[in-house]
Amino acid sequence: METKEKIIAKFGGTNAVAEICGVTPGAVSQWALIPAKHQATLLREAKSRRVRLGAEDFLAAERRSAPRETRKTEAAREASGRELTGAEMVIQAMIDNETEVVFGYPGGAVLPVYDALFKQNKLRHILVRHEQGAGHAAEGYARATGKCGVLMVTSGPGATNTVTALCDALMDSIPLVCVTGQVPTHLIGTDAFQEADTVGITRSATKHNYLVKDVNDLGRIMHEAFHVAMSGRPGPVLVDIPKDILNASGMYHGAEGARRQSYQPVKKADVRLVERAVDLMTRAKKPLFYVGGGLVNAGPEACDALIKLAHATGFPVTTTLMGLGAFPGNDKQFLGMPGMHGSLEANMCMSEC
Numbered sequence: 001m002e003t004k005e006k007i008i009a010k011f012g013g014t015n016a017v018a019e020i021c022g023v024t025p026g027a028v029s030q031w032a033l034i035p036a037k038h039q040a041t042l043l044r045e046a047k048s049r050r051v052r053l054g055a056e057d058f059l060a061a062e063r064r065s066a067p068r069e070t071r072k073t074e075a076a077r078e079a080s081g082r083e084l085t086g087a088e089m090v091i092q093a094m095i096d097n098e099t100e101v102v103f104g105y106p107g108g109a110v111l112p113v114y115d116a117l118f119k120q121n122k123l124r125h126i127l128v129r130h131e132q133g134a135g136h137a138a139e140g141y142a143r144a145t146g147k148c149g150v151l152m153v154t155s156g157p158g159a160t161n162t163v164t165a166l167c168d169a170l171m172d173s174i175p176l177v178c179v180t181g182q183v184p185t186h187l188i189g190t191d192a193f194q195e196a197d198t199v200g201i202t203r204s205a206t207k208h209n210y211l212v213k214d215v216n217d218l219g220r221i222m223h224e225a226f227h228v229a230m231s232g233r234p235g236p237v238l239v240d241i242p243k244d245i246l247n248a249s250g251m252y253h254g255a256e257g258a259r260r261q262s263y264q265p266v267k268k269a270d271v272r273l274v275e276r277a278v279d280l281m282t283r284a285k286k287p288l289f290y291v292g293g294g295l296v297n298a299g300p301e302a303c304d305a306l307i308k309l310a311h312a313t314g315f316p317v318t319t320t321l322m323g324l325g326a327f328p329g330n331d332k333q334f335l336g337m338p339g340m341h342g343s344l345e346a347n348m349c350m351s352e353c
Helices: 004-010 014-021 025-030 034-048 055-065 070-082 086-097 108-117 131-145 164-169 198-205 216-231 242-248 271-283 293-298 300-312 344-350
Strands: 083-084 100-106 124-127 151-152 176-183 208-211 235-243 249-252 289-291 318-320 334-336
Touching: 004 334, 014 025, 014 034, 014 334, 055 208, 055 271, 083 086, 086 216, 086 242, 100 131, 100 242, 108 151, 108 176, 108 242, 131 151, 131 164, 164 235, 176 216, 176 242, 198 208, 198 216, 208 216, 208 242, 216 235, 216 249, 235 242, 289 300, 293 300, 318 344
Parallel strands: 100 124, 100 151, 151 176, 176 235, 208 235, 289 318, 318 334
Antiparallel strands: 083 249
16 A cells, blocks of 8 residues: 555655646645645656556555544534634635635735735745736636636725726626725724725626625635635625734634525526427527527537537527637538627628528
8 A cells, every 4th residue: 555655756756746736845745645636637647657556546545644533533623613813714715615826916904814825835826916917817717727716905906906807707707706805894984094895896796795794704705705606607706804804713614514595596497498499499580599608618518519409400600709619610500700890691690680
């Protein structure tokens, strides 16, 4: 049976493993167990180097490193909660929700979180030059990886600078969690230095937003934010946290069970609505499929389903700018994109169908 140390030695030591996994050597040294996301990376590297290593070796290392009683104790501790500062809760909630990269720009109201950030090696922070850049970078990260983009900015101008990116993410259904600092609770509404009504300003630019008023609610709210951002139709969620909440201590609980009971997005199509759509399609005199970016976000299976449906019906297809790529551009049924930068055929069909 392999141990964590033996697995790392197979690749040439801590520095080599850190380079393969894209982390710091210090982070590798602190691993009690090799994280699952890095196990997959090491398995691929082992295959390319022809190193004898299998998934069962990681399981054996876990069994050796974590005796049964230890695992029970850790599980019980996680269920009962543990005391952390608000800033530590923010970082721990990000880690518990599988965040790897945070884009941000520090400021006075959010400095406690940055202090907590630099005390760990699991999160990578990308320092931007403007808060709007943090939002757009997080959008790009979410698009490229399929994960939730995370950004962190300070109060007042820091928060207001993110509005364009939040609005863009809302319109394009991109999952983001934006953590904003806020002036201490007792200064809210007093026109304090760098104070702004962040929740009010971003209400129409986010899928949902929160103002945290109790440190004991912070962990639950952070978990909810990730759940709301990623489930149903994805979108940006903002969590506004006063500085005194970040400095206060409270009980933190893990992500399990922290789901908003009042938020239950529909995940299956209504059969009656599907039948009605089919009826409308069969009776249409000038049918046309007009496809948007939601199909691209839904993934390759959804795009393949559109191709099959279009070929089965013979209907022409046009897409929005965000929908480009959902249907093959060289297909004889594709008309191109409508609009001032689109094709004549697509615009004529949109006008006449």
